[in-house]
Amino acid sequence: MKAFISIIRIRFNLLLQYRIAAIAGGVTQFFFGMIMIMVLYGFYSSSDGEMPMSYQSAITYIWMGQAMLGMLPWNGDMEIQNLIRTGNVSYELLRPMNLYNYWFARAFALRTAPTLLKSIPIFIIALLLPSDYKMHLPPNVSSFIAWILTTFGALMISCTITNIINITTLYSISGDGIQRLLSSIVTIFSGMVVPLPLFPEKLKQILSYLPFSGLVDIPTRFFTGEIAFNQLLGYFCFQCLWAVLLYILGQWILNRKIKDLIVQGG
């Protein structure tokens, strides 16, 4: 546990070395959010049919996706991928820890540290915007609690997927391929680009069973009150189930690979 905290602390330290990058990232996400909202604005004001989700909720949904971008498993841990590419991964195998759990701790740190740092300013700005672009606070305390809990569930799914990306680098040396593929899948299927409730009915049903919906869609719809508090247990269990499955899958792939791992070079 102490090692876990220590890993998170070192990641924070690392992040604070790259303050400018963090600010730049925040600004980019803010602009992305604005663009998406303008598209949604046009979409909502030109359509007469009944919408599956209110405009207000859709805006909040977009901001949530942008603020929590750092938490999405859209890339691997660059540090670990570099360790693998350069062979420094040898040292990781010399630590008296289960490698999966060690990397999980690093994934956890990777997903929480920058998100904590970047999301707060985005939330504050998004709450202060003019009414057409403004993010709204949850309707009641129970929605907020449900959001916190499901965000934790999202974090677990995110860390297990991140770890799988890290581990695949052991097979492919360069993690670029899976990373490009996954970043598109994750951003679209989680609802970050277009809120999932606005997807076609059939697709929506399929997506709701995939782990990606647990990343953005579920926490956000609790936040906006679209999903009622009494369904919290079901949704949270759905997230946990996926997290456990992905955890087992990751452990399995890694343990299989460690046995015949060859670190090349002198």
Added chain:
Amino acid sequence: MIIEANELSKRYKMPKRKPGIVGGLKNIFHKEYEEIIALDKICFEVKEGELVGYIGPNGAGKSTTIKILSGILTPDSGECRVLGKVPYKERIDYVKDIGVVFGQRTQLWWDLPVIDSFELLKDIYKIPLGDYLKIKKELITWLDLESFINTPVRQLSLGQKMRCELAASLLHSPKILFLDEPTIGLDAISKLSVREFIKKLNKERGVTVILTTHDMDDIESLCNRVIVIGKGKILLDGSLQSLRNTVSKDRRLILDYDGGNGGISILGATPISKENNRLVIDFNPDIITPADLITTLSTQYKIKDILIENPAIEEIIAKLYGEFNI
């Protein structure tokens, strides 16, 4: 025995690429592999407190051995036990008792001050705070890290970095230290300080050290035992002296003279060069003792200065490699 290696073997499968576009296309459909024998039934034992030099040309299998002994590589056959454990089978439990430095790799966090990496290792190895502070202080003094302990790693020189790597590998007080080319790329002063440190560690702490290197000065100043490996086989295992004796017992006499002349035909001595009033002779001390040789020479030359030295270890190793055709 602290380390026992019994018939360790390891092969690597390397994809064979044919040159050019045609070759590349052929490769897509039919991949050929070439098998490389990295280790071929290696056997050796190391006693507690020994300082063993493990040498051999590039690609001889040195690093492969270190990787197996440190638990990050599984051999194809054979077995090894270190501290009573099989490293690659009980890796997690085993690695807390060993320290490893790979001279060409790094375990420090590139962008962060050295001390941050140490703190993380403290928690990963679960080192009690009291012990950690004591050991850290000691390592800082011994390796003279004080002046750059708070500098980000990326700003350190190679020598400073290597000293930090050594410290990082020793924070958890391992009983065995594996050093894979710890002096690679270092300047003379850094090499000396790294050597001094290793010596001290071995003498005062009783840490068993296995060291691979290409630098024969490392071997000469540190190791009382050397294992020479080539093409995956152990060629020689013994003291530095026995290594010398195996290849050649010859010693070298360098003689500066003021005047005098004459051909040299002394049994057991071979003249190597004679110019600028300096005579170099290789001789076999079993046939002619240095005293006799000097006496004989002093009748022919007006001797100014005399020096007797062992042939450079590099030459011995080169001869040895030559003998085994590697």
